[in-house]
Amino acid sequence: MVEERIGVYICHCGTNIAGTVNVQEVTEFASKLKGVVVAREYKYMCSDPGQDLIKKDIRECGLNRIVVSSCSPLMHEQTFRRVLNETGLNPYLFQMANIREQDSWVTEDSKAATEKAKRLVAAAVRRVSHHEPLEIKTFSVNPNTLVVGGGIAGIEAALRVADSGKKVYLVEKEPTIGGHMAQFDKTFPTLDCAACILTPKMSLVGSNPNIELLAYSEIEGFSGFAGNFKVKIRKKARYVDPEKCTACGECLNVCPVEVPSEFDLGLGLRKAIYMPFPQAVPHTFLISKKETPPCKLACPIHQDVQGYLALIAEGKFKEAYQLIRKTNPLPAVCGRVCYHPCENVCNRRYVDEPLSIAALKRFAADQVDVEEIEIPSITKNGKKVAIIGSGPAGLTTAHDLALMGYDVTIFEAASEPGGMLRMGIPAYRLPRDILSKDIGYIEKLGVQIKTNVKVGKQIRFKELKKKYQAIFLAAGAQRSVSLRIPGEDSEGVIPGLDFLRRVNMGEKVQLGRRVVVVGGGNTAIDAARVAVRLGSSTTILYRRSREEMPASKEEVHAAEMEGVKLTFLVAPKRIIAEKGRISKVECIRMELGPPDASGRRRPIPIEGSEFTIEVDNLIAAIGQTPDLEFVKEIGLELSPAGTLKVDEATLATNLEGVFAGGDVVTGPATVIDAMAAGRKAAQSIDRYLKGEPLAPTPEEVKAPREPSEEQIAEFRERFPVQERIEPQVAEPSARIKDFSEVVRGYDIERAKSEADRCMDCGICSECLECVKACDLEAINHEMKDEVMEIDVGAVIVATGFDVFDPSIARQYGYRVYDNVVTSLEFERMCNASGPTGGKITLKNGEAPKSIAILHCVGSRDENYHEYCSRICCMQSMKFAHLVREKLPDAKVYELYIDIRAFGKGYEEFYKRVMNEEVIFIRGKGAEVTDFAETPEEEGKLIVVCEDTLLGVVRRIPVDMVILSVALEPRKDSDKIAKTFLLSRSRDGFFLERHPKLAPVSTANDGIYIAGACQGPKDIPDSVAQGGAAAAEALSLIDRGKVEVEPDIAVVDENLCSACRVCIRACPFNAIEFDEEKEVAVVQETLCKACGVCVAACPSSAIKQQGFTDKQIYAEVEGILAT
């Protein structure tokens, strides 16, 4: 090894160092250190003469190691490395000792500072002896630039780069570029209108061939190093093709959904399909969709509930009906008998009550005559499917398959089609003609229904198998479960379903005066209500309590209204007959024990509590099971519960080509569940007959999500309590006289008002009216997000700011009093294209007679943000000017701490506003209240403040208060910082490399920042930074190559034990495993030199160049040695 010859150079930095540190003493000390050949001090080491001093010594004294003891390496390490390079020494044979930031600036005592400087110099000298020459690698630079954020800073940066002929990708999260500036009215101090100066720039961006504008897009992934970044971008679906859309606005006219406009900060409304503002770039519409609303998710057949509600509210009943029909083949039926799981999850329940969804569906169905609905043209495919059973499952399968082109035949054992819809549900709930019409439509699709044909009797199953390519078994659950108590076979004891079937099929059934119905399900309630209509006094016996009743609450309520008596915790034990006919029932009382398998509490008989009641008839409605007589012979597999066994995903049975669904599989369930099964069967059968794999591609099953606390609070704020409007119902005394329909439905006005309560949870209701309205076929509701990957050389982050939400500073009364607005809201109010058309108005529409503008709301306040937001003074004075201009009679108060009018023309503007009779009060607004203490204060907002010039507390009554709110880091700053590896300063804004000398560079080469994401700033400064960042990016790109610091980690292949600990430890995914050599390999372009792997490696096989153990130990020894 060549003997080390070290030169040490101590810098005075003017008086910055020499004022505290005795530099002569340090130089003297250094000159005696081991290996030091020469030690010198100089006033400014970084200056040309200083640098020349080192160069001269290198040449003349043959130095081969250099230590400079001066400022931070961040400041001048590169400068001195260049010195070494220029004299032919490897630049890494250099070490810097920071005796300014880490010594003279932070140490008051001169002696201590000098002592510390000596230690730091000694450490550097020892360290530098172990330095090795390192090689700088160079890579070529990708000539493209990524600009993140399309506000004024990002726009400026993009235009500047693009004008040089280089390609720019401009990514903007919002649907349009323009940022906050697009929301402003006038700009200070010149009072040009923001739109007039911004929109020309925006359209330049849109038309510049070098700019690829990716609006409504977000960064998803980012990797690489300066000059060679890889970026993953998600382009969110707009559901409108910008290539086809001409922004004609026809879609706006038909969209039924209105939500608060984000661009207008909720002061105005926009449609679900919209353009944020008329000059938006890209100049095209988009549709906002949130996650699927809970009602649609909860519906077993996933109907577009929000869509038809929105159409009903708009009075478009026929369109609503057609939308319902898209997913539901039995609208009139479901509107009456569905148990509406959609209503149970409706988000409106957090505000007042759920929407009356089922009844509104019925209303839509009532407005349309099914017989007049056009039959779609169907191309037959010649394949034949048989369906056994014409209940809701069978009908749905038939409907769906018929539309697909299959020849469908339904075999029904009863004399009329409808299955349980007809036999189980009484006419007062579902009138026969309504049912017949819905079925009639399905028949018109070409479905044949053969009644009075029982499979196994009139036709053999084998025959069906021969004639049809597929069979769907949907025979329902038709057999009543028996009570299994003595005397059940007495005359006058009737199974519930038999009773309903006989009545519903038109048979005259005679009942005695006193009827008891046993059971707690819907069948029991139906039987009881029918019995009441036949003139009997009816009592229901149920063995558990009201809470455990499986029947729907509405039905139970209706039954009670009609005089049905409910007796709980009682079960029949024995039927006592006289002459073979029932006369009494012996009952026993029950109590509730622990929960059973169904989760309900198990009833336990109380011994000795028996009692008898006298009855004429007993109807047993305790459950139903499928009647599966005929399937046994054909070899269909059954489940232990006695129902048909099927594959849950496909509904296929064990026999090929035979499918089954509905109650025959599940046991007695609901209409809508059966329909969902029917739909699933139709899809399976279609796949089966096309020869496709049976199992459907698994779809993500989404359950309705409970809204968060914040969402609920938002609902409550947006929607005042409005009671649910129920459909009209016939009087109980009148309705028990016959079987006419009990629920009479809505009239038009009530239906519209009820539908209007819908909160548009999904925003777009997917009613598809816009699709119909768009002649250009630009709208596609199936559009999906796209993810693209691009390569760029430089990145400019210009993500802007958020405004402070003053509702947390309760003293200002924001969101408490109507006429307290934020500065940004006031901008929208003043803007001619804003929600008030440029009029300054109070909530009640009147013009304010006095306005107070409060400065520093959220800034210069230790409770929120300590920093000054820099624009508020000027913005507030601009507001004062606008008020004076628009409302010359209004009084304007400015409540300020200090006026900061620092920019060009700003002070002049301040003077101008002062001369416009604006009242300036030096004092921060302390409180806004509506509590009047004097008659003059009545009905006003009173601003309380301490006037620090007068030294008194003042109360200023005004009509409107404008809060000039702080600018703060964007809510997603943390995510952006993590993505681009940016640091943030204490205030949360992105940290620049140097506050004065490198304001748009960051610690990460190739990544620049511009505009308010770096700190609050006004438009001129943002534009200047945008330009500066563009220049930085271009200088990198034009250089064409980039040098990569060699202080990366390297693996000693001989020591690597292939444990792969480093691979997991690396936060930048920079280490790969070489399977052939069985060693870890650091990818030098991805390594960020953090050193985590070095520490993690158990075999000490990884070292970081420039930070070897030897070097660090030597440095520590240098500090500790005395």
Place this chain on the structure above:
Amino acid sequence: MDYTYFPGCSVKGLNKSYEISALSASKVLGVNLLELNDWNCCGATAYMSIYELRAHILAARNLALAEKYNRDIATICPACYVVLDKTNRYICENKELRENVNAALGEINLKYYGSLKVRHLLDIIVNDVGEEAVKSKVTAPLKGLKVAPYYGCQTVRPFGAFDDKENPQTMEQLLRWIGAEPVKFPLKAKCCGGMQRVTNEEAALKLIERLLKAASRSGADCIATACPLCQMNLEASQDRVNSIFGTHYSMPTLYFTQLLGLAFGRPIESEVALGQELVAVDKIIEPYKVSVIKRER
């Protein structure tokens, strides 16, 4: 639920009705207020601003005595609450202060380690006892009684430990649980004049008049307070206010614990501690008298 109870001087004298009603309501709710043995004056707000260290030592003696029980300290007087809480917080945060205070306490063989939490009864009832338990004890809901919830300046300030400093809500919550109807009372956290009532009557009366005006304008049948000084200033000054301002206020001012007692159906005199008011409360307690008498029989 056990708490070390620090009563403070004022509720042992002029404001006895606060302590009586607080102890009664706490008992109903299963809150055991176990009075601290040998407690001394908290120093109140005045001492703190004159001799800060001595005031901390005075307060810390109570904390040191209470520490061996390892229970939260419950206070009902907001002045005691603020002073003890402040000393507790400062001692924990400030090493120098802690050493000074403990040096003084060392003279009487005491030391405070900073392990306790100082609470106000309002906080305990709303946050520890909770809605369900409170509601389950209500036998005579205060239906239709409009109450102006008045926190005064010290219940939530300066620390806002259990509620918002500018717009507290705890008392409203509690009033709703017992069936009363809290009115919108914009001055609910504003000053009642405090001890200025004695030293600068003019200033204090102005503030008191403002509060009475706000309460009567809000349509309240009575004011509920959580502070003995507020209660006294508001109730005892009404004649004086009326004669100076030419007003006609007659606004009953009760402790929130007295309203709890009414709703829990406790005996009016012995436990709700009503009957010694300067402003008559007959009108508001009339409906409860009947039910209470029935119960007592």
